[in-house]
Amino acid sequence: MSYTAESDEIRQKLLFFDQFCDAWSSEYRLRGGTIHCGKGCSGCCSLVVNCTGPEAALVADRLTASQTSRLQAQIPLIQDCADRASSLKEWLSSYRQQAGPCPFLEQDGSCGIYQMRPISCRSLIATKGSQWCTTDFAALTATEKQAFMEDLDRSVVAFPTHYAATPQEMGQELELAILRAMERRYGYSLLGNLPWLVWLIHKHGAEQLLTTDAETVGHLLAAQGACSSYLTSISS
Numbered sequence: 001m002s003y004t005a006e007s008d009e010i011r012q013k014l015l016f017f018d019q020f021c022d023a024w025s026s027e028y029r030l031r032g033g034t035i036h037c038g039k040g041c042s043g044c045c046s047l048v049v050n051c052t053g054p055e056a057a058l059v060a061d062r063l064t065a066s067q068t069s070r071l072q073a074q075i076p077l078i079q080d081c082a083d084r085a086s087s088l089k090e091w092l093s094s095y096r097q098q099a100g101p102c103p104f105l106e107q108d109g110s111c112g113i114y115q116m117r118p119i120s121c122r123s124l125i126a127t128k129g130s131q132w133c134t135t136d137f138a139a140l141t142a143t144e145k146q147a148f149m150e151d152l153d154r155s156v157v158a159f160p161t162h163y164a165a166t167p168q169e170m171g172q173e174l175e176l177a178i179l180r181a182m183e184r185r186y187g188y189s190l191l192g193n194l195p196w197l198v199w200l201i202h203k204h205g206a207e208q209l210l211t212t213d214a215e216t217v218g219h220l221l222a223a224q225g226a227c228s229s230y231l232t233s234i235s236s
């Protein structure tokens with residue numbers, strides 16, 4: 001199977017997931033709920049975004065010159081955060097503060113890779129205002145946290161977040177299906193940080209990272225300094 005054919009499979013999954021999320025959102029609105037996501041709202045674009053290797057390959061295939069240069073500038077910052085982080089909490093917090101927003105975020109707040117953005121971006125559907133997507137919850141008082149949680153629609157959110165649970169669960173199933181398909185074909189699967197994976201695939205090519213074998217890819221990642229599990233992870 002050519003890698004192009006695999007890309008087509010991923011595109012179909014993304015299309016299916018968009019339809020699923022649209023249907024879920026419509027049904028939620030009919031029940032009186034409000035979805036706060038929209039074009040130009042980029043609150044969640046400063047969070048760590050992980051994705052599967054095949055999703056990253058779709059993005060790497062279509063990078064513009066300015067996206068490539070923003071990506072190149074961000075890689076050392078991400079690497080530094082990963083090298084210094086001694087816990088997941090530290091990684092997530094330092095990433096948000098030091099690595100800067102997603103390199104694919106355009107100046108007008110739109111996503112520059114909207115059609116190719118990964119499942120994890122598509123699955124974040126906010127049921128409260130965008131200010132909550134940028135809030136540092138560690139900085140809130142206990143009373144403020146309590147007020148936030150009491151205001152959540154617990155029938156739909158992935159508690160204690162304000163993001164809808166069902167799209168995230170479906171998104172995780174689709175990601176798993178992508179990884180399982182890769183394992184069946186090549187004996188391993190690759191996932192990791194979106195900008196890091198896109199950068200690696202941009203530099204080395206999708207075939208070398210996604211269609212060889214776990215050992216070869218492990219050596220390549222080590223040579224690139226991408227050993228931290230915050231950056232990439234191989235399963236076999």
Ligand code: SF4
Nearest residue numbers: 045102104105111121
């Ligand atoms: S890929 Fe697009 S939607 Fe996802 S974090 Fe980056 S700019 Fe935001």
